[in-house]
Amino acid sequence: MAVRIGNIDLGEFPLLLAPMEDVSDPPFRFVCKQNGVDLMYTEFISSEGLIRDAAKSRQKLDIFEYERPIGIQIFGSDIDTMREATQIASQAGPDLIDINYGCPVKNVACRGAGASLLQDIDKMTAMTKAVVEATHLPVTVKTRLGWDDNTKNIYEVAERLQDVGIQALSIHGRTRSQMYKGQADWRLIREVRRNPRIRIPIFGNGDVDSVEKAAAWRMEYEVDGIMIGRASIGYPWIFREIKHFFQTGEYLPGPTIAERVSVCRTHFEKSIQWKGEKTGVFEMRRHYANYFKGIPHFKEYRTRLVSLTDVAEIHAVLDEIGEQFAMEEVA
Ligand SMILES: Cc1cc2nc3c(=O)[nH]c(=O)nc-3n(C[C@H](O)[C@H](O)[C@H](O)COP(=O)(O)O)c2cc1C
Secondary structure, three states: OOOEOEEEEEEEEEEOOOOOOOOHHHHHHHHHHHOOOOOOEEEEEEEHHHHOHHHHHHOOOOOHHHHHOOOEEEOOOHHHHHHHHHHHHHOOOEEEEEEEEEOOOOOOOOOOOHHHHHHHHHHHHHHHHHHHHHHOOEEEEEEEEOOOOOOOOOHHHHHHHHHOOOEEEEEEEEEEEEEEEOOOOOOOHHHHHHOOOOOEEEEEEEOOHHHHHHHHHHHHHHHOOEEEEHHHOOOHHHHHHHHHHHHOOOOOOOOHHHHHHHHHHHHHHHHHHHHHHHHHHHHHOOOHHHOOOOOOOOHHHHHOOOOOOOHHHHHHHHHHHHHHHHHHHHH
16 A cells, blocks of 8 residues: 555655765765666755755755655754744745654754653653644654653654654654664564554664665564665665665566766766765765765775776776776676
8 A cells, every 4th residue: 555645655665865964965865866766865954954054954945846756854953943934845846744753862953852852751852743743745754762761762753753744654663762872672563553542654764775685674674664864875876776675576687887887977976966066076985985885996996986086087997997997897
């Protein structure tokens, strides 16, 4: 059965690209979309930044028609600020607004925001209600199991947020205290899903990094869809591989070197188009190693890729990688 968020039809068992700061920007989203992802989100955007009209926050509102359906994710600690930020974000024309109640970091931006709200469910509920009332768009939430081992309150959180009108919930199977350590535990996600009061889609998130795991956890934890973050960095093919398996029961072979080069190049070109040459070149540096993970002797190429500043020279190195390794692939 198709999964719906408001009027948005996500098809059967959708795959979602997790919001990731400094990663899930338009260039990265482009290559994920090419690989069949069903729903994407922007990086999280500070509500304070938005109402102050900070350039960095504004730029993150950029979305493109081909990205639909797409959600803009916002976070904040103050309810009035969140209300105002919701209105600004809605004007950017996304398909939905997502609230971040999962950020575990204690820096200035996240103080009192993100996962902190898991310590104050009354405030979290009031904030969510304010956001729902401030926009004509569906509102979704992304959060964690709870604050720490003693307060895994996601069951209650899910009910209360549904009651104030959220239309889907993505749950990262860790607590705030766990940060990114240990393993994600999806058992409570299943409990939320099994709660007879819950009518909204529940998406499972945390540690899905293979077709096998996606297939096993879909069955075991009964979620309505899966959200994938880290495993897609440098490997957007994970979406098409999982989708293919679900559609046919067969495993798709991994990308060839030529495909890796081609998608990495597309990502690079989109980065330059969207960010300008200097920032595009610079920010692409964090992605090269991921695109070519597992390829022996890649280090020397990586060293060159991350030190070059000239666009044509970077393209030439990508050409070289294609030629060099394609020969080895055949041999
Ligand atoms: C680099 C990075 C940036 C992230 N930024 C965000 C963010 O902006 N908003 C958010 O809700 N979660 C953020 N997360 C958390 C991810 O969305 C996701 O919940 C987490 O990585 C677990 O999923 P995974 O195991 O599939 O990566 C970030 C994670 C990483 C690794």
